[in-house]
Amino acid sequence: MQRLIIKRLLGTMTSLKPINAAVPKYGVGTQPFTVLIEGNIGSGKTTFIKHFQKFEDKICAMTEPVEKWRNFKGYNLLELMYIDPDRWAMPFQSYVMLTMLERHTKPTDKPIKILERSLYSAKYCFVENLHKGGLIHDGMYEILKEWYSYVEDITHIQADLIVYLRTTPEVVYERIRKRARSEEACVPLEYIKQLHELHEDWLIRKKVGCNIKVLEIEADLDLSEIDREYKRSENVITASIQQQRPAVTASPSKRSDFLG
Ligand SMILES: Nc1ncnc2c1ncn2[C@@H]1O[C@H](COP(=O)(O)OP(=O)(O)OP(=O)(O)O)[C@@H](O)[C@H]1O
Numbered sequence: 001m002q003r004l005i006i007k008r009l010l011g012t013m014t015s016l017k018p019i020n021a022a023v024p025k026y027g028v029g030t031q032p033f034t035v036l037i038e039g040n041i042g043s044g045k046t047t048f049i050k051h052f053q054k055f056e057d058k059i060c061a062m063t064e065p066v067e068k069w070r071n072f073k074g075y076n077l078l079e080l081m082y083i084d085p086d087r088w089a090m091p092f093q094s095y096v097m098l099t100m101l102e103r104h105t106k107p108t109d110k111p112i113k114i115l116e117r118s119l120y121s122a123k124y125c126f127v128e129n130l131h132k133g134g135l136i137h138d139g140m141y142e143i144l145k146e147w148y149s150y151v152e153d154i155t156h157i158q159a160d161l162i163v164y165l166r167t168t169p170e171v172v173y174e175r176i177r178k179r180a181r182s183e184e185a186c187v188p189l190e191y192i193k194q195l196h197e198l199h200e201d202w203l204i205r206k207k208v209g210c211n212i213k214v215l216e217i218e219a220d221l222d223l224s225e226i227d228r229e230y231k232r233s234e235n236v237i238t239a240s241i242q243q244q245r246p247a248v249t250a251s252p253s254k255r256s257d258f259l260g
């Protein structure tokens, strides 16, 4: 009897996968060419994405889930984060992570997905800024970082191009004030400047983050003049799909290899 039990045990052990067998990440193969629209608060991301709604047959465009953050089971987490960050910044960031992950992994049958912001901007810009400002305790920061690395280990995050709506803090600060979103009434210019530098570290100076192609859009341009920048990004996005060639990501005035 004992021999039989040992034999069965050995049998099961040989059928176990070796521990380090590469386990496929959740969501691999389910996502199309994905564009992340990034930029400071008020840089015009939502406005930019609305411009692509005319391609809704080909593009699955998802704006930021701000309304989910403003009403989570009756709690305005966005407002709580701004008025009492010591207590609410960490839970707010964990809910942002959940809502962003939902968007990153949402299936679509369309060949292009456009997301407003991402897990990356939450991680490299907002969480960093709150921690630097002492509004997220070191212990909370370490927990969030642990979550980010685990989520990235087990989940496939498709990101083929980042469109960076590059602005200057003073310009977006005026737009925020004019838009007058109640939760942002207390946001100082200094906070916008800090977020700007963190976006620049990530997307321009490449000090942190993943090597995703970045298309820089001159987003200080007013609505009356920005159409040419929207058109250029449209061409880059569709070209990247059709020819699978690397996106040409600098505006003509800034390209060293400008072909004329
Ligand atoms: N190019 C532009 N010139 C002037 N105003 C703009 C421009 N783009 C957007 N706006 C205005 O600025 C405000 C912010 O725009 P929008 O909501 O698109 O920014 P956002 O980046 O999505 O902001 P958030 O980060 O808060 O989601 C809105 O009132 C919008 O009408």
Ligand SMILES: Nc1nc(=O)c2ncn([C@H]3C[C@H](O)[C@@H](CO)O3)c2[nH]1
Binding pocket: 041, 064, 066, 078, 081, 092, 093, 096, 117, 121, 122, 123, 126, 127, 130, 184
């Ligand atoms: N703290 C914090 N963490 C995030 O990950 C994050 N993502 C967006 N936001 C804020 C910016 C605008 O007020 C509003 C809409 O973008 O939400 C965030 N705030």
